[in-house]
Amino acid sequence: MIRFSNVTKVYTRGQRPALDHVTLEIERGEFAFLVGASGSGKSTMLALVLRQERASSGTVYVLGQDVSTLADRKVPFFRRQIGVVFQDFRLLENKTVFENVAFAMQVIGQPRHSILSVVPDVLSLVGLDGMGKRLPHELSGGEQQRVAIARAVVNRPQVLLADEPTGNLDPLTSEGIMAVLDRVNQTGTTVVMATHDVGLVNEMRRRVIELVDGAIVRDESGGRYGAGYVGGGRRP
């Protein structure tokens, strides 16, 4: 589903690489955590998967395609198979919950009748039944993130990328979000979540890929947040 083969990413020539010879494979239907301190390369990995960035060397395969050779004009169609969620939700303030989710379908040209039938289902999946008419500012942070997740999965992507989705939320709300992501995963969607929330990772007991300075230092299924990881600092 997602395969990194000896991938290096250098943003500025002469600087330390953001990713350093990373090789990795994530299978269909998996739920994987990317953990590590800020600047360890988690977001770079997600950007490479989304083809927002291109690898400096090595190849990145997503859904069977080498994304570095993907033509620019094909990128939009490629992205329709991938959903993304961010720490800051990125909802449109002047649109209702329903419209925010419907927006993702409108802009790729989905017909009206399918929008009307799909959006309520997805809102129900993320636990926002009956809140379609609310505006984002009327919602709590957790609810806003649920809207963002609904928008990310409404086009039934095969992969869901989540970049620190609980970064702005309290622990209890975060658990709720994790439950939603878990539910999305249960529908067969591969979920890759970058985080440094120790508690959540330990509780979920899923695959954990740990990055330090752009290199994978640990990759274990059913893992915990790194044993050597102490309070957000880097390993010595």
Place this chain on the structure above:
Amino acid sequence: MRFWFVLTEIAAGFRRNMTMISAVILVTFVSLASVGSALLLQMQIDKLRGEWYGKVEVSIWLCPVQQLGGEVCVDGPVTQDQQDAIEARLKSEELSPYVADYTVETPDEVYADLQDSFSDADWTGGVTVDALPPVIHVKLVNPEDYQVVEEAVNGQPGVYLVRDQSELLSPLFDILAKGQVAALAVAGVLMVAAILLITTTIRLSAMSRQKETGIMRLVGASNLFIQLPFMLEGAVAALLGSVLSVAALWLVGKFWLVGWMSESFGTLLSRVNVSDVFVVAPWLMLLAVVLAALSSVLTLRRFTKV
């Protein structure tokens, strides 16, 4: 669905960007109005040229009986042989491509003409038939080829002088042509301003909707779909400007050209009229769309990054 979506996006862009959009409309309006004026002026020039040059002719005055002194006609009045030679020259292979037709007016006819045209003037009484030369009136295929005929005929035995009536018209056309150049120059400067303004408007609009376009890009909306509302926004504003310019030209045509000019000049001048405005109109609208498209390309290249 998509169509309505794009429409609502454009409407939203207009609401958000009202002042800039108004500026775009006004600048395109004024610039296209000057382009339109220049085009109408050109049509006016063409009409006058066609009408007046169609009437003008080259007159070859032959030597009269009366002695003139100076260097011409030293051999006395034109002889029949000389006149035949000149006529043969006009019919020759060298000149026939330029000469449409010619007529010969005898001194008697010239005299009658003179009496007719200037019957009120007292100086005509002193003119005798003897003093008048025969005149050959030459109609040219193209009035601008006057030089060719003049060079071929002038200085021939029996020729007194060659006159081109179109010479009298050239100062007028000079003035009209200068006016046209001025209108085009103003139009050029204003069009550059229009492009810059449309560019800025599109950029502002795109910036104010960065969050939306960012989301669109993430969920896989195509580049064209993302850019279309911005492009159309510029295009619609420019088109509105062109509609205003057509309306303005029409008003000027109706109330100034037809109203005032008719009163002042009557039917003396054939003029561009209101219907000519509608000949120019499609070109102005096309120009507006080209302006907007050019600006879009300039601006949105930056936004095509995936």
